[in-house]
Amino acid sequence: MVDFSQNHFELFGMPISFTLDADSLAARYRALQKIVHPDRYAASGEQSRRLSLQHATLVNEAYHTLKDPLCRAQYLLALKTGESSGGQATLSDPEFLMRQMDLRETLAEIPDADNVQEKLVTLMQEIEKLIKAEIACLAIQFEESTPEQLLAAAQSVQKMQFLNKLRNEAETIEDDLEKDY
Amino acid sequence: MALLQIAEPGQSAAPHQHRLAAGIDLGTTNSLVATVRSTQAETLPDMEGRHILPSVVRYSSDNVEVGEAARLAAPSDPLNTISSAKRLIGRAIGDLKSIGDELPYEFISADSAVPRIRTVAGDVTPIEVSAEILKVLGQRAVDSLGGELSGVVITVPAYFDDAQRQATKDAARLAGLHVFRLLNEPTAAAVAYGLDRGADGVHAIYDLGGGTFDVSILRLNKGVFEVMATGGDSSLGGDDFDDAVAAWLLEQAGLSADVDRGTLRHVLDRARAAKEALAGSETVEVEIDLPQGGSWHGSLSREQLDSLIDLLIRKTINTCRRVLRDAGVSADEIEDVVMVGGSTRNLRVREKVAELFGREPLVDIDPDRVVAIGAAIQADVLAGNKPGDEMLLLDVNPLSLGVETMGGLTEKIIPRNTTIPVARAQEFTTFKDGQSAMAIHVVQGERELVADCRSLARFELRGIPPMVAGAARIRVTFAVDADGLLQVEAREQTSGVSASVEVKPSYGLTDDEVMDMLQASIDHAQGDMVARRLVEETVEARRVIEALTAALATDGDELLSTEERKVVDDALGNLAAIADQSKDPKIVEAAIKQLEKDCEFYVERRMNSGIRKAMAGHRVDEFASQEDPEAK
Structure with a gap:
């Protein structure tokens, strides 16, 4: 059976840490899939195929979680605090809340602007910059992992969630732009 | 020795026999x-x-x-x-x-x-x-x-x-x-092409066939083909070029668009021939037999053709842009652009693709055969x-999968371009007090509104115990297998009531319909259903036996104790005997299931041992400082 007691870091044989080597993670992922992927069992019996499907699904999920900074932070937070979702915390950073409103407003105005493409690019760059800043914060917060720092990490996760959502919305606008042209 | 019994000619094979x-x-x-x-x-x-x-x-x-x-x-x-x-x-x-x-x-x-x-x-x-x-x-x-x-x-x-x-x-x-x-x-084209060159890096495959368009961005790394993103249009292709040319020819020849079907076919054939001829010349003469008798003569220039199909090509180029963005790479990071499909013979297509990626696309493998x-x-x-072969394909699901929520909105559960196989779950709740059933509407597509997505299936979870609105916890799990096929399950968490659906009946044939068709086609061939099922089960039994025999040859001694080995060998011998003698497909099927059950522990042990070995190999490869002994 798939060893569900292992956490994703253990499955990949990597230290439990927010900071990780992306190349090493990718190499381990490929090595794992070479062993468990259903293509390796295509000519085997149904049971082996099913087992391999379970393993490959788990490996994909673990890789997806560890690869993406937001998912990795959420997962790590759950591991460290024992709470399944860090999403309960409410954001209590007035400065960021103001920023959030500004960004929302900017995005809402874009479709009616004259130079949509240009404004969109500027906004996307701004979002990227803020995401990078949160990732840097998370690295420090998880490094220390004190209860206070973990609370701060939960706040950073909240901010990242908002920024990711905003980025998705901006991308949707970009998609629609290309369809028209 | 038990293994010799199953290696008789015609029944089973030595581990390395080439399978067709x-x-x-x-x-x-x-x-x-x-x-x-x-x-x-x-x-x-x-x-x-x-x-x-x-x-x-x-x-x-x-x-x-x-x-x-x-x-x-x-x-x-x-x-x-x-x-x-x-x-x-x-x-x-x-x-x-x-x-x-x-x-x-x-x-x-x-x-x-x-x-x-x-x-x-x-x-x-x-x-x-x-x-x-x-x-x-x-x-x-x-x-x-x-x-x-x-x-x-x-x-x-x-x-x-x-x-x-x-x-x-x-x-x-x-x-x-x-x-x-x-x-x-x-992905298939990438395999044909990649193995040919052994080129590691990021590649784009532009595949424009007769009726479908696909573009995929893949990363090739030491035999692993990892699809980063894919996109396309399953109803856009060279046929649409023909249609555009045919519509123009009809107009030129003074025919209306609703001519009889025979004439339409004729004009379509001429349109296709003219299009193909223009790959080698600047202008082509066209002759059309008119339904009222006589014929129409005219010519089609490449310039005219380009203007007829430019809009269609632009659609494909826009899709390429989106897929690049999904893959998180820019056009100049693409090392090679491979052209696949007969419609990439069109010079205008090549020109526009070259323009987007800033390099000449590769056309040296026959696009029809690749x-x-x-x-x-x-x-x-x-x-x-190819035991020990390094090649592995990791593909993605092309379209987002989700369910309908209140107000006809789509809630995505598996976003597009997620590597498969994948399973994701999401929890939903009831919106009325005492609600005892929940309708699950499974949709595929990128749009917010369910009406703009493709409806895949509907099913109901019944028997939810009476609770106040919002108290029930219904976990909906989407699982996509390596073929890209979806299975959906809904389970009420507190009571354990569940319902699942292999997403199939609403647009495909039901199992009964498939069986009826099989029966009909067999009647036609004067065959017999049972005989056919027997052949299928015997082939399956042989497949299972071969796979297990090959596994035993590799690591049976290492992973199994003498007693365990005997269990596996006995189970193998038993299936081989039944597959050889039985005339009842149900008995063969049951014997396969029995073997799988008996050998489950071995199959699991193999997989876990493989995982451990692979990760151990990595530990040796890397710097000790990256390793945390506690994480093991």
């Missing part, structure tokens, strides 16, 4: 079959030496013709000659209107959601039409290889949705083929003919 496998490119316009012989993948010709089989099926009252003969008969017998089954497969009658095709067939609505076409041989579904093509190609492989196939890989457009994939698999089942895997066409070649290579690997 084939790759099939089931195209909109043309189809091919290829196989790997003495390390070289090659497409297989028919008796007359023709490799390409036109994907055309003609039904007459006592016969079914497939290929060139059917294609030639199309103008004189348009109603009984089906030439675009791939455009219809996995679609409902309602969808066909939205495809916008001027299809010359007579569709009839029946009780089934699957459209049926009226022919002199009775009503046929696009699935049965495709099955006829697959049968011919499967038989061609059997004839040239001189033995039964252990399995096939069938390619599908990367952008095919769940219903289209499921329908393709049903067609294979009707054709009596065991499908190892449905493989995405651009997909079948890639499929054959993959089939060979999947058959287990």
Whole structure:
């Protein structure tokens, strides 16, 4: 059976840490899939195929979680605090809340602007910059992992969630732009 | 020794015996079959030496013709000659209107959601039409290889949705083929191309066929092909170029768009010929026989052709842009752009693709054959003919999968371009006090509104215990397997009530329909259902025995104690004896299940041992400072 007691870091044989080597993670992922992927069992019996499907699904999920900074932070937070979702915390950073409103407003105005493409690019760059800043914060917060720092990490996760959502919305606008042209 | 008993000729095989496998490119316009012989993948010709089989099926009252003969008969017998089954497969009658095709067939609505076409041989579904093509190609492989196939890989457009994939698999089942895997066409092309060059890096595959368009961005790393993103349009292709040219010719010749079907076919043929001729010259003369007698003469210049198809090409270029963004790479990071599909012979297409990626696309592998070649290579690997081979394909789901929530909105559960196999779950709750059932509507697509997405299935979770609104916790799990096929399960967490659906009935054939068709086709061949089932189960038994025998030869001694080894050997011997003697498919099936149950511990142990070894190898490779002993 798939060893569900292992956490994703253990499955990949990597230290439990927010900071990780992306190349090493990718190499381990490929090595794992070479062993468990259903293509390796295509000519085997149904049971082996099913087992391999379970393993490959788990490996994909673990890789997806560890690869993406937001998912990795959420997962790590759950591991460290024992709470399944860090999403309960409410954001209590007035400065960021103001920023959030500004960004929302900017995005809402874009479709009616004259130079949509240009404004969109500027906004996307701004979002990227803020995401990078949160990732840097998370690295420090998880490094220390004190209860206070973990609370701060939960706040950073909240901010990242908002920024990711905003980025998705901006991308949707970009998609629609290309369809028209 | 037990193993000797099962290695008798004709029953089972030594671990390294070459298993026969084939790759099939089931195209909109043309189809091919290829196989790997003495390390070289090659497409297989028919008796007359023709490799390409036109994907055309003609039904007459006592016969079914497939290929060139059917294609030639199309103008004189348009109603009984089906030439675009791939455009219809996995679609409902309602969808066909939205495809916008001027299809010359007579569709009839029946009780089934699957459209049926009226022919002199009775009503046929696009699935049965495709099955006829697959049968011919499967038989061609059997004839040239001189033995039964252990399995096939069938390619599908990367952008095919769940219903289209499921329908393709049903067609294979009707054709009596065991499908190892449905493989995405651009991925197949990448395999054919990548193995040819051993080029690590990020590549783009631009695949414009007769009726479908796909673009995939892949990263190739030491034999692992990782699809980063894919996109396309499953109803855009060279046929649309022909339609555009034909519409222009009709106008030039003073004919209305609703001429009779025979004339329409004739003009379409001339349009296609003119389009193809323009790949080699600047202008081409066109002659059209008019229905009222006499003929029309005119000419088509390349410039005119370009202006007719530019809008269509631009659609593909926009899709390329989106896919690049999804993959998170810019156009200049792409090392090579590989052109696949007959429509990439069009010079304007090449020009626009070169413009986007800033480099000349690669056209040196025959764009008609490259997909079948890639499929054959993959089939060979999947058959287990290359133990220790490094090649692995990691593909993605092309379209987001989700459920309908309140207000007709889509809640995505698995976003597009997620690596498969994948399983994701999400919790929902009731919105009324005492609500005892919940309707789950499964949709596929990128839009916010359910109405703009494709409806895949609806099912109900019943028996939810009475609770106040919002108290029930219904966990909906989506699982997509390596073929890209979806299964959905809903479970109420507090009571454990569950319901699941293999997403199938609403657009595909029901299992009963498939069985009926199988029965009918077997009656036709004077065969016997039980005999056929027996063959299938015996083949499956042989497959299981071979795989296990090969596994034992590799690591049986290492992983099993003497007692455990005896358990496995006994189970093997038992199945081999039953598969050899029994005439009842049910008994063979039960024996396979028994063997799998008996050997489950061994299979699991192998997989876990493999994982440990792979990770241990990495630990040695890397710097000690990156390792945390506590994390082990």
